[in-house]
Each structure stands twice: as C-alpha cells, then as structure tokens.
Amino acid sequence: MKHIDEYRDAKIARALLAALERKVTRPWVLMEICGGQTHTLMRYGIDTLIPSQIELVHGPGCPVCVTPLEVVEKAIQIASQPDVIFVSYGDMLRVPGSATDLLRVKASGGDVRIAYSPMEAVKIARANPQRRVVFFGIGFETTAPANAMAVMQAKREGLRNFSMLVSHVLVPPAIRLLLESPANRVQGFIAPGHVCTVMGYWEYEALSRQYRVPIVVGGFEPVDLIEAIGMLVAQLEEGRAEAENQYVRSVTLVGNRVAQKVLLEVFEVTDRKWRGIGAIPQSGFRLRPEFAEYDAEKIFGLADTVVEEPAECISAQVLQGLKKPVDCPAFGVRCTPENPLGAPMVSSEGACAAYYQYRRDTVKSS
Amino acid sequence: MMCPTPLVARDKILLGHGSGGKLSADLIESIFLPAFHNPVLARLDDQGVVTINGAKLAVTTDSFVVKPLFFRGGDIGSLAVHGTVNDLAMGGAQPLFLTVAFILEEGLPMDTLRRVVDSLAGAARAAGVQIITGDTKVVEKGSGDGIFINTTGIGLVPEGVELSASAARPGDCVILSGSIGEHGMAILSEREGLEFETALESDSAALDTLVATMLAADGRIHTLRDPTRGGVSSSLNEIARQSGVGIEIEESAIPVRDPVRGACELLGLDPLYVANEGKLIAMVDAAAADAVLAAMRSHPLGRDACAIGSVTAAHPGLVTMRTLLGPSRIVDMLAGDQLPRIC
Structure with a gap:
C-alpha cells in the first residue's frame, strides 16, 4: 500500500540505522512529543535497534493522558443528564x-x-432537536480545526441544542515548559507530524533558536522515526540547533492556512491545566466569547471539582520525560490497562500502555 | 476532595464484556465457570464434546446480534448458520443439526424477517445441516434491535479426532487459513458509512468442509480455532493460555488485504483484533504442516493458507510477534473492544 509500505520497509530502516550508527559518537537524550510516535517506537522495538548511546524519553503528546481529571469529571456529569446525548472520540x-x-x-x-468526527455530533443534534447534544472537544492542534468547523456549522444552522466541552491543548508551550525546567535532560525533540500538518513548523523554528535545541518534525511510521532520530543526532553531533522537517509528505513551514483560519475564528488561546504537569500559561484553546452559546461549560454551569491523582502514580514524571513507565513500582503490578492508576496506562497512546502492551516481557527499569 | 480509584469492571456489565477480550474471559471465569462447573465445560473449547452410546457428539450454541442486519458478504441469517457450524467444525465435528431461536422486536417489517429466514435456510442447505426445532419471542419496541438469533448446533466427531484449544504443543506450526479482518471491517465500514475504492466484504463462510479436508490430509492437527470476536490475537492468546505454551508469529507472514489495511489505518485499528467469520487458526505438528497446508490450499476457503509462526515452550501463556523490523513484541489480548483513537 503506497505511503505505508515504504515507511515500514525493513531494508530502508536497516540502511538508516547503519548510517545512524556511523554518526553517533556520544550519548544523547531525545524526546518524541507525540503518543502516536511513542506507540510506533515500542511496537516495532525501535528503541532496541538504535545505538545504545541514544536514549529515548517520551513526551506529553497523548491527548487523553493530559486531559485534566476535572474535565473528565465534568464530561461524566454532563453525560449523566437524562436529556443529553454525549458524543466523544472513543x-x-x-x-x-x-x-x-x-x-x-x-x-x-x-x-x-x-464518533469519528465532531460533524457526526452536529448531525445527531440536527436529528434530535429535543435533546441536548454535547461533543467532547479535546486534543491537540490536530483535532482543533474539525472541532471548530463543527461549532461553526452549528452556528450557521442555528442549532440551539449543540454544544462542546472544550479542553484543547497546544504543543509549543509544553515544549517551552520542559525546556525551562531545571530537571530537563532532553537535548533534541521529535515534533508531532500531525500537529505540524495543521500548524506548520515555524513556531518550532523560534523555539529551536531561543533554546538552542534541535527539533525535527517527524512522521509516525518506523522509517519516519528512525530518519528523524538520525536528523537530530546529525544536528547534535555537528553542533547545530535548527528546526527541520522529516515529514515532508505532509508538513510545510506554514501549515494548513485554511484550517488555521477556521480554528482561530472559533477558538482563542487560554491558560490550560495539563493532567500530570499542571497549569501551563497560554497552552490551550477555548471558545471565543462570540461562540459562548456553544460552550458546554457555560451552558451546564458546572463548578470545578478538585480531583487528586493516586499518590503512587508517577505519570507527571513520565509525561515530562523524567522517568520511564518501567521506573514505576506499580507498573504491570498494581497498574495495568484493566486497572489503570493514571492516564498514560488508560489511553492506548499513553507511554505506560505502550510499554505494557508491547514489551512488558523484556523492558527493564533504567 | 475525591480520589480516583481504579475501576474494576465487576459492578456492571459493559459492552466490553461481549468483546471476546479479557473482560469476556473474566466473566466466564468469575461467574459462569463456578456456577456451571463440569469437566466438559472446563475445557473452554468452542464446543462441548460428549460421548453418548459410543457416539461422540459436539454441541455448541451462539447468539447473533449484528448491526446492520444485512452487510456486504452476508447477513444475520447466514452468519447464524456459519458461526455455529464453524464452532462445531473447530472440534473436528461434522455438523448435522441446528436449532434456531428468534427474538424479534415489535414493528420489524415482515419482509426483513422473510429475507433473513431465506438466507438462513440457504446457508443451512449449503452447509448440509437441517434446522430441526426453533423458537420465537417478540419483545416490545425498543427492547431489542430488530432481530436477535440464537442457534445451537449438534455434530458428530469422527473416531480418532481429538481437537482442543488446550492441545497445542511446543514445536507445532501455526497455520492461518487466509487474510484477516474482513468481517469486522465490512461491518464497521457499513455501520459508519465509510466508503473505500474496493468494497470491504465479510468473509462469512462455513468452514466444515475445509476442516474435513485438513483432517483427511493429516490427522496430526492439535487445535483449531475460528478467530471471530477479538480476532486472531485473542484466539492465539486463548490457545497459549489453555495449552500452557508460548506462541511466536511473524508480522510479515500475516495476510491482510489492502482494503482492510486501509480501513484499519484510517480508524486506528489493528487487524489482529478484528473479527473474522470464515477463517481458522490451526496448531499442527510440524511434520504434518506441509501436507495440511497443501490440502488447505486446494480448498476454496483455504487458498491463501499460510504458516504464520510456531508454538514454543518459552514464555507460556504469552503470544509474541516478530515485527517487520526484526524485534519481537507482545501481542496482547485487549481488555474490551478496540476504541478508535483520537488522532
């Protein structure tokens, strides 16, 4: 299948790995931002194929993982109301x-x-005028344009029974937070290809310049990731710090302008709490005031509850790349996908779930 | 302050309890087995095998709740025959008789029922089984979903045939009868209104003659399973657990047709967990593997049969897969249903 097979090709992967082996002379710590990338790395065992000097730590880019429990709690309260149809990604x-x-x-x-798309929720609202239809609008910049379109469409049709519970988050402020942390060990980032397909990667150029850190926009297939790792190592070994694009078949410097226009018409940047990390200034989207009538938080007037994480869960450190899932004493023992203590074990994109699902027989604590 | 305690799925029935994954297994182990315990049931095979007056009878039952009722490649009627016939066939039994029970929802168009019954009768004729008794119940509108069907099947296990999910042995060759994921993705794409260049079609088919062909070629077959709900991965995990063996498969050896791959990529699903209704997995003595494979390939339902791995004494209860790049990974049983990803 075109656009898939060549990026899973063992021969191409082996050639890239051999080139990487020749390039690397020192230890480097790299982080892939996106949970989808973590998933591919673990699924194909890429961490075992790359030179041992390169350590991969896993980033906060799992939308399910970083959605705060308070928002999950609100979703549950809204979905429990008898006149509500609550629509969500699976x-x-x-x-x-x-x-x-x-x-x-x-x-x-x-x-x-x-639902697979927020437009399905709009359709449901149209078909059920006597019910209140709420869509759970979460995710990174990737899902934001479609969510924005759904709100726009509802407004255009004058649908009074549609609203969205919005908890969108943005990648660049999270990278900034990681880089400013005194505990940071990450020397190079693989930026999320899907997010950059929408937003472009000019924001990452600024980050790279400001913090003198190499950033490579990477795809999600094994060959993409090995190539992105190679590009980061080349920069580090040569003393360069630039934003580069590995995922050229999808990403451009400026991104998808049409999508950006739609999402900026509907959303505005706001402070946002990230589960496991805490509040990050200017790190999320909320609905603009002119779309207030579609804001489920306002419509349902729910108070904020404080929800504490289980004390044993180290997801905060996992999501910031400070610890690996297997460094957690609860991993695979008191915390499994059936009985998760924290979000990285619940979501199929979470780092803990990826370690557990694919490699719990071989991975060891670092 | 509230503290999120992990949720143990024991307080209520969730849809995941019907997924064929870990939640289904939990339900069987915690509720059904203790209540009904007996040696036949304890084998946890797709069919119970009992000997009556010297005749070895296989008995199985299955309920069908598929939505939509009609899909490319089949409908709930033909599926109700194939599913039960296949559960008999996986015990090596020759299917003989079926019972059929309908639970119909008030308001169901008579024409819909007629189409389903015609299809069911046709599939039974084709499989050479007779429907010898039945039952009908009607529930209020809203209490059902059009038509639910239960079929029970009885078959005769030939002398010397002894198949069980607990009989796989280290050294066995793992054989798959063809490409995977077609039924599940056909249903899903129909349900979600997804359109692809090449239409996805269910593989729903009766496998009894394929099994007979295999057994005739070489009797050294230890286990047969049809990977329905939960897909190939769940069946392999069940066999690994019940036989107390490890299973190692090769990613590059598993046939997945492009339309299924495309649909799975789009929805973020893994074809290893997607349902099949016309495929089987066989654990075969390595010495017999070539003969069994050749026999399978001579049968229309086994044309694409291939060896996908082997049984090992290492890591009992665990299924691993050598990925396209070389390293191995675990192929786990899912907790519940596969949920489509966000991005």
Whole structure:
C-alpha cells in the first residue's frame, strides 16, 4: 500500500540505522512529543535497534493522558443528564473520573456515543432537536480545526441544542515548559507530524533558536522515526540547533492556512491545566466569547471539582520525560490497562500502555 | 476532595464484556465457570464434546446480534448458520443439526424477517445441516434491535479426532487459513458509512468442509480455532493460555488485504483484533504442516493458507510477534473492544 509500505520497509530502516550508527559518537537524550510516535517506537522495538548511546524519553503528546481529571469529571456529569446525548472520540470513554467513567455512564443508561468526527455530533443534534447534544472537544492542534468547523456549522444552522466541552491543548508551550525546567535532560525533540500538518513548523523554528535545541518534525511510521532520530543526532553531533522537517509528505513551514483560519475564528488561546504537569500559561484553546452559546461549560454551569491523582502514580514524571513507565513500582503490578492508576496506562497512546502492551516481557527499569 | 480509584469492571456489565477480550474471559471465569462447573465445560473449547452410546457428539450454541442486519458478504441469517457450524467444525465435528431461536422486536417489517429466514435456510442447505426445532419471542419496541438469533448446533466427531484449544504443543506450526479482518471491517465500514475504492466484504463462510479436508490430509492437527470476536490475537492468546505454551508469529507472514489495511489505518485499528467469520487458526505438528497446508490450499476457503509462526515452550501463556523490523513484541489480548483513537 503506497505511503505505508515504504515507511515500514525493513531494508530502508536497516540502511538508516547503519548510517545512524556511523554518526553517533556520544550519548544523547531525545524526546518524541507525540503518543502516536511513542506507540510506533515500542511496537516495532525501535528503541532496541538504535545505538545504545541514544536514549529515548517520551513526551506529553497523548491527548487523553493530559486531559485534566476535572474535565473528565465534568464530561461524566454532563453525560449523566437524562436529556443529553454525549458524543466523544472513543478512547476518552475509558478514562476514570472520581467514581465512574463514560463507559459506565453509558452502561447505566446515559446516552454516550462514539464518533469519528465532531460533524457526526452536529448531525445527531440536527436529528434530535429535543435533546441536548454535547461533543467532547479535546486534543491537540490536530483535532482543533474539525472541532471548530463543527461549532461553526452549528452556528450557521442555528442549532440551539449543540454544544462542546472544550479542553484543547497546544504543543509549543509544553515544549517551552520542559525546556525551562531545571530537571530537563532532553537535548533534541521529535515534533508531532500531525500537529505540524495543521500548524506548520515555524513556531518550532523560534523555539529551536531561543533554546538552542534541535527539533525535527517527524512522521509516525518506523522509517519516519528512525530518519528523524538520525536528523537530530546529525544536528547534535555537528553542533547545530535548527528546526527541520522529516515529514515532508505532509508538513510545510506554514501549515494548513485554511484550517488555521477556521480554528482561530472559533477558538482563542487560554491558560490550560495539563493532567500530570499542571497549569501551563497560554497552552490551550477555548471558545471565543462570540461562540459562548456553544460552550458546554457555560451552558451546564458546572463548578470545578478538585480531583487528586493516586499518590503512587508517577505519570507527571513520565509525561515530562523524567522517568520511564518501567521506573514505576506499580507498573504491570498494581497498574495495568484493566486497572489503570493514571492516564498514560488508560489511553492506548499513553507511554505506560505502550510499554505494557508491547514489551512488558523484556523492558527493564533504567 | 475525591480520589480516583481504579475501576474494576465487576459492578456492571459493559459492552466490553461481549468483546471476546479479557473482560469476556473474566466473566466466564468469575461467574459462569463456578456456577456451571463440569469437566466438559472446563475445557473452554468452542464446543462441548460428549460421548453418548459410543457416539461422540459436539454441541455448541451462539447468539447473533449484528448491526446492520444485512452487510456486504452476508447477513444475520447466514452468519447464524456459519458461526455455529464453524464452532462445531473447530472440534473436528461434522455438523448435522441446528436449532434456531428468534427474538424479534415489535414493528420489524415482515419482509426483513422473510429475507433473513431465506438466507438462513440457504446457508443451512449449503452447509448440509437441517434446522430441526426453533423458537420465537417478540419483545416490545425498543427492547431489542430488530432481530436477535440464537442457534445451537449438534455434530458428530469422527473416531480418532481429538481437537482442543488446550492441545497445542511446543514445536507445532501455526497455520492461518487466509487474510484477516474482513468481517469486522465490512461491518464497521457499513455501520459508519465509510466508503473505500474496493468494497470491504465479510468473509462469512462455513468452514466444515475445509476442516474435513485438513483432517483427511493429516490427522496430526492439535487445535483449531475460528478467530471471530477479538480476532486472531485473542484466539492465539486463548490457545497459549489453555495449552500452557508460548506462541511466536511473524508480522510479515500475516495476510491482510489492502482494503482492510486501509480501513484499519484510517480508524486506528489493528487487524489482529478484528473479527473474522470464515477463517481458522490451526496448531499442527510440524511434520504434518506441509501436507495440511497443501490440502488447505486446494480448498476454496483455504487458498491463501499460510504458516504464520510456531508454538514454543518459552514464555507460556504469552503470544509474541516478530515485527517487520526484526524485534519481537507482545501481542496482547485487549481488555474490551478496540476504541478508535483520537488522532
């Protein structure tokens, strides 16, 4: 299959690995930002194929993982109301709040539906004028344009029964936070290809210049990631710090202008709490005031609850690349995908779930 | 302050309990096995095999709740025959008789029922099984989903045939009868209104004659499983656990047709976990593997049969896969259903 097979080709991967082996002379710590990339690295065992001097740590780019529990709690409260149809992407359904999760709300009679696109929620709202339809608008810049389109469409049609519970987050402020942390060990970043498809990578050029750190926009297939690692190592070994683009088949410097225009018409940048990391200034999107009537938080007027993470969970350090999932004493023992302590084990994109699902027989604590 | 305690899935039935994954296995182990315990059931095969007056009978039952009722490559009627016939066939039994029970929802168009019944009758005729008794119940509108069907099947296990999911042995060759994921993705794409260049079609088919062909070629077959709900990965995990062996498969050896791959890539699903209704996995003595493979390839439903791995004494209960790049990874059983990813 074109655009897939050549990026999973063992021969191409081996050639890139051999080139990487020749290039590397010193230890380097690299971080892939996106959970999808973590998933590929673990699934194909790329961490075992690259030279041992290169250490990969895993970033905060799993939208399910960083959605704050307080927002999950609000989603559960909204979805439990009898006149509501709550529509969400599938993998948010299993994230536990304080007492239950959306799958259980559904099992108790709540109308919770899985959608592949927010436009499906608009369609449901159109077909059910007597019900309130709420879409769970989470994710990074990748999902934001489609969510913005859905709100725009609802407004255009004058749908009064559609709203969105928004908890969007942005990648560049999170990278900035990691780089400013005194504990930071990361020397080069693989930036998320899907996010940059929408936003371009000019923001990463500024980051790279300011912090003198190499950043390479990477794709999601094994060959993409090995190539991106090679590009980072080349920069580090040569003493360069630039933003480069490995994922050229999808990403341009300026990104998708049409998508950016739509999302900036509907959303505005705001401070946002990240689960496991805390509040990051100017790190999220919220609906602009002119779309307030589509803001589920305002419509349902829910108060903020404080939800504490289980004390044993080290997801905060995992999401910042300070620790690996296997460094956690609960990993695979008291924390499994069936009984997760924290979000990185719940979400299929989470680093803990990736380690558990693919490699729990061989991975060792570092 | 509230503290999020991990949720143990024991307080309520979730959809995941019907997924064929870990939650389904939990349900069987914690509720059904203790209540019904007996040696036949304890084998946890797709069918119970009992000997009555010297005749070895295989009995199995299956309920069908598929939505939509009609899909490319089949419908709930033909599926209700194929599913049960295949569960008998996986025990090496020759399917003989079926019972059929309908649970119909008030308001169901009579024409829909007629189409389903015609299809069911046709599939039964083609598989050479007779429907010898049945039952009908009607539930109020909203209490069902059009049509639910239960079929129970009875078959005769030939002398000397002894197949079980607990009989795989280290050294066995793992054989797959063809490309995977077609039924699940056909249903999903129909349900979600997804269109692809090449239409996805369910592989729903009766496998009894394929099994008979295999057994005739060489009797050294230890285990047969049809990888339905939960897909190939769940079946392999069940066999590994029940036989107390490890299983190692090769990613490059597993046939997945392009339309299935494309749809899976699009939705973020892994074809290893997607349902099949016309495929089987066989654990075969390595010395018999070539003969069994050749026999399978001579049968229309086994044309693309291939060896995908082997059984090992290492890592009992665990299934691993050598990926395209070389390193091995675990192929786990999912907790519940595969949920489409966000991005």
